[in-house]
Amino acid sequence: MPIFALVDANNFYASCEKLFDPMISGKPVVVLSNNDGVVVSRSAEARAMGVPMGVAWHQLRERAKREGIIAFSSNYALYADMSNRVVEVLSQFSPDIEVYSIDESFLELSGFPEEYSGRLAEYGQQIRQRVARWLGLAVCVGIGTTKTLAKLANHCAKKALAGQDGVCDFTVMSERDLSELFGKIEVGEVWGVGRKITARLEEMHIRTVRDLRDADAETLRSRFSVVLERTIQELRGVSCLDMEELAPANKQIMSSRSFGQYVYELPALQEAVSSYIAKAAEKLRAQQSVAGAVQVYIRTSPFNPKEPQYQKSVTVPLPEHTSDTRELTGYALGVLNSIYRPGFAYQKAGVMLSELQPKHVRQGSLFTDSEGAARSGTLMSTMDSINRKFGRGAMQLLAAGTGKSWQMRRGNLSPAYTTSWDELATVLAK
Amino acid sequence: MKDAPKHALPLGVDKVSAGFPSPAADYEDNRLDINDYLVRNPVATFFFPVQGDSMQGAEIFDGDILVVDRSVEPAHGHIVVAFVSGERLVKRLHKRDGRVALVAENPKYPTIDVTEAMEVVVWGVVVGKFKRVPA
Numbered sequence: 001m002p003i004f005a006l007v008d009a010n011n012f013y014a015s016c017e018k019l020f021d022p023m024i025s026g027k028p029v030v031v032l033s034n035n036d037g038v039v040v041s042r043s044a045e046a047r048a049m050g051v052p053m054g055v056a057w058h059q060l061r062e063r064a065k066r067e068g069i070i071a072f073s074s075n076y077a078l079y080a081d082m083s084n085r086v087v088e089v090l091s092q093f094s095p096d097i098e099v100y101s102i103d104e105s106f107l108e109l110s111g112f113p114e115e116y117s118g119r120l121a122e123y124g125q126q127i128r129q130r131v132a133r134w135l136g137l138a139v140c141v142g143i144g145t146t147k148t149l150a151k152l153a154n155h156c157a158k159k160a161l162a163g164q165d166g167v168c169d170f171t172v173m174s175e176r177d178l179s180e181l182f183g184k185i186e187v188g189e190v191w192g193v194g195r196k197i198t199a200r201l202e203e204m205h206i207r208t209v210r211d212l213r214d215a216d217a218e219t220l221r222s223r224f225s226v227v228l229e230r231t232i233q234e235l236r237g238v239s240c241l242d243m244e245e246l247a248p249a250n251k252q253i254m255s256s257r258s259f260g261q262y263v264y265e266l267p268a269l270q271e272a273v274s275s276y277i278a279k280a281a282e283k284l285r286a287q288q289s290v291a292g293a294v295q296v297y298i299r300t301s302p303f304n305p306k307e308p309q310y311q312k313s314v315t316v317p318l319p320e321h322t323s324d325t326r327e328l329t330g331y332a333l334g335v336l337n338s339i340y341r342p343g344f345a346y347q348k349a350g351v352m353l354s355e356l357q358p359k360h361v362r363q364g365s366l367f368t369d370s371e372g373a374a375r376s377g378t379l380m381s382t383m384d385s386i387n388r389k390f391g392r393g394a395m396q397l398l399a400a401g402t403g404k405s406w407q408m409r410r411g412n413l414s415p416a417y418t419t420s421w422d423e424l425a426t427v428l429a430k
Numbered sequence: 431m432k433d434a435p436k437h438a439l440p441l442g443v444d445k446v447s448a449g450f451p452s453p454a455a456d457y458e459d460n461r462l463d464i465n466d467y468l469v470r471n472p473v474a475t476f477f478f479p480v481q482g483d484s485m486q487g488a489e490i491f492d493g494d495i496l497v498v499d500r501s502v503e504p505a506h507g508h509i510v511v512a513f514v515s516g517e518r519l520v521k522r523l524h525k526r527d528g529r530v531a532l533v534a535e536n537p538k539y540p541t542i543d544v545t546e547a548m549e550v551v552v553w554g555v556v557v558g559k560f561k562r563v564p565a
């Protein structure tokens with residue numbers, strides 16, 4: 001029988017900021033999305049003050065000033081590096097790991113060390129302690145016999161509904177205890193059950209996790225989808241979702257080009273990267289997929305040894321899978337800005353979209369805004385059909401270049417503490 | 431740093447040759463990498479430049495870059511990076527007979543006695559340092 005653990009970092013972006021900045025310890029901190037749009041991460045203090053997730057920064061700004069809430073722009077370089085470090089530490093606990101998002105990974109634990117037989121919660125505590133000590137980040141661990149149960153156990157660990165000290169193991173709980181627990185959790189907390197489904201389930205008087213688990217799977221399949229039926233099976237302990245191994249090579253879309261002449265300035269690189277993203281995203285949508293990570297690379301010419309050489313490539317996992325050119329461009333430009341160094345003759349730039357998934361299996365997360373996603377879908381398909389009709393580039397984002405330089409709004413960006421020699425945090429010998 | 435450049439990775443692929451093997455072949459794997467020397471556990475290692483002269487006695491000088499390993503359990507006598515009252519400091523950790531203190535290695539600077547009421551986080555243990563020299 002498979003056993004899955006879902007390890008999830010608490011308040012990941014805000015925690016990364018706190019790790020390196022002693023000035024903000026104990027203070028309410030929020031991290032804003034691309035272009036300083038909305039709150040995407042809150043420290044425990046900000047959460048306790050009732051700052052909602054997803055609130056627009058322009059609506060929060062006054063209150064933040066009044067109540068001392070500190071806002072950071074998204075520091076992709078930092079979060080990506082810390083995320084990669086977390087994954088590296090987790091890999092020491094299981095060879096079978098699926099990076100689900102920037103702050104969540106599934107581990108397959110059926111081959112866990114013999115001495116932990118029946119004591120997986122202890123193993124979970126070890127995971128927690130090692131990540132905390134080595135990386136200064138708090139994680140919660142949920143353990144179950146299916147991925148859906150592991151995810152739910154993680155929710156219980158995080159909210160202290162069950163388990164202990166941030167670890168919750170469903171596999172050692174009795175049928176009765178589980179039923180009682182599931183009767184207290186709203187159905188919307190189940191992985192893949194979004195707002196719309198929750199509302200429709202409500203009409204059928206399915207309100208709790210237990211209601212859903214005990215519902216008639218056949219009926220729900222005909223009224224909803226095979227996906228929901230699978231969710232029900234998973235809640236009953238029948239594992240339907242396997243670990244997704246590393247994406248095969250064809251599950252990536254690349255777009256890159258060598259420049260006709262050397263490029264020195266950031267705005268020109270920004271235009272290039274934006275146009276590659278536009279191209280790659282169009283391909284992505286054509287194959288009905290969404291991407292989970294964006295890589296950007298830039299390099300000087302290796303055949304021009306007289307010039308100083310520089311090359312850098314950074315991959316950023318996205319908080320939410322997307323095929324929206326605007327979102328992808330935002331992330332790509334964030335990466336580009338963090339890897340660009342002045343004073344080099346750049347000869348090539350490229351982007352790669354990876355962690356591709358078919359659009360329909362996309363799982364909802366906390367930030368999923370399904371209406372927004374639908375609107376974005378319409379806009380993007382309009383854009384694609386205009387471009388098919390009038391030639392690529394007929395309709396494009398402003399960022400992709402109209403000769404004007406384009407800057408991301410990142411008002412309060414912390415240093416790239418771990419990825420740039422020029423931005424390391426100083427310690428005082430005083 | 432995790433992705434610090436490694437130099438010249440020999441692949442260990444020897445061409446089969448009819449003559450004598452190159453006497454150098456046995457030594458191909460031995461080129462030194464400074465990462466191996468300074469960094470014990472890359473995933474838990476972070477770098478911090480030093481500003482100030484309070485750790486001169488421990489041969490830590492202004493401008494040095496510290497190698498800080500969070501996977502090392504802080505113990506009495508370790509040099510540590512600590513967060514104290516909103517500042518990142520480098521000090522020697524004193525932890526004996528129920529007394530915890532952060533000690534400078536320069537008589538000009540006072541010892542910080544750590545009390546329950548203080549907000550002190552020992553962030554990581556210093557395991558090395560490095561610096562470039564102008565040339």
